[in-house]
Amino acid sequence: MDKAIILTGITTTGTPHLGNYVGAIRPAIAASKNQNAKPFYFLADYHSLIKCQEPERVKRSSLEIAATWLALGLDTDNAVFYRQSDVPEILELTWMLTCVTAKGLMNRAHAYKAAVADNEQGGEQDPDKGITMGLFSYPILMAADILMFNANKVPVGRDQVQHIEMARDIAGRFNHIYGEYFALPEAVLDENGATLSGLDGRKMSKSYNNTIPLFEPENKLKKLINKIKTNSLEPGEPKETEGCxxxxxxxxxxxxxxxxxxxxxxxxxxGWGEMKRILFEHINGQIAPARERYDALMEKPDHIEEQLQEGAKKARAISSPFIRELRKAVGINRITS
Structure with missing residues (x-):
């Protein structure tokens, strides 16, 4: 039986935090050891350019994310771990898919519609003000990420389901025109996946500046946990766990x-002080060994780069022959072939 192909991308715009770990990284690390599947995990550095025009931040984030996944035990023997920009066939496929994608489909993308709505609510005469083609068409790049490796299953949050549906639509259109080249991917939703609250009680997110970085040193981790917002109930007063x-x-x-x-x-x-102490000790006890490995990896960027290049070789062993096949399908090949 063929192994299921599972694909996950990680946008390189920030430092991994506790919310990333419990919601996405931890289950993905476990899945990387599944011998009945072929997982693909990649640093989505081209996707990061849509919202971030800070080169050093993108570069630093790529290093931190790669070090995090390796420190936590990603099985790179079973999984293919690579950087998106090291697989140029993905961008070539993006253009092929762009040429069969209806603009109307992109008009319905949630991110684009939200940006237009913000402009209209702000009284802008041009509803597209400030909206780049990267934002408008990034569902096509996401489709290329998925279809290049004919991923069967794509774990996503509920807000990303639409993009998997778009990838199916785009794949179906290409197949209709040129023949059956792409499998239709399925979104995989983890209904039990944890969503952590941040320091201020809102969802933990770098956009809210309320995160707890996963591998902060012990003293900084303790300080951040002590900053977590609580109510004014005194020690001895019963407290609710709901919403805490x-x-x-x-x-x-x-x-x-x-x-x-x-x-x-x-x-x-x-008491809240006691609970914060317990929380700190519990988290620190679990992540300390991985933090030590992470710190060591951050001192050896060459080793991380080697791992990514090895993953890129594995990825391109698939993407290079496939893109040659797709070129022939669309008529872009040598005249004498």
Whole structure:
């Protein structure tokens, strides 16, 4: 039986934080060890240019993300781990797909519609003001990422499901014109996936500046946890776990028995200072070994680059012959061939 091809991209615009870890990185690392699947994980550095025009930030983020995944135990023997920009066939495929994609389909993309709505609400005469072609057409680049390796399953958040549906539409159109070259990908939603709250109680996100970086040194991790917003209930007063940022983060790192014990402590009126100490010790105890590996990797960027180049070789062993096949399909090949 053929192995299922699973593909995940990580945009290189920030430092991995606890929310990234429990929501995406941890399950992906586990999936990388699944011998019944062929996982593809890539640094989506071309995607990062859509929203970030800070070269050093993109470069630094690429290093931090790669080091994070390797430090956490990504199985690079089973998984293909590469940088998007090291596989030029992806951009060539993007143009081929662009030429069969209806503009009307792109008009319906959520990100584009939201940007237009913001302009209209702001009273702009031009609804497209400030909207780049990168933002408008990036679902096509995402489709190329997926279709280049004929991924069967693409784990995504609910807000990304539309892009997988667009990739299916684009693949179907190409297949209709040129023949059956692409499998139709399926979105994989983890309904039980954790979404952590940040320092201010909102969803942990770099856009809110409320994140806790995954591999902060111990002293900084403790300081950040101590900054987590809580209510004014005193020690001894019973507290609700529902809606509590401290509890939700702890729950994502604890066993069922540990969660039950802390839930009882809440009912008994645990103090916020005590809960923050418990949370710090629990998280720090789990990530300390990986943090040590991460720090070592950050001192050896050449080793990280070697890993990415090895992944690119594996990826291009697939993409290079496939793009040659696609060129022939669309009529771009040598006249004498």
């Amino acid at each position: 940022t401290l509890f939700s983060i702890y729950q994502s790192f604890a066993t069922a028995d540990e969660v039950a014990q802390i839930r009882q402590r809440y009912a008994e009126g645990i």
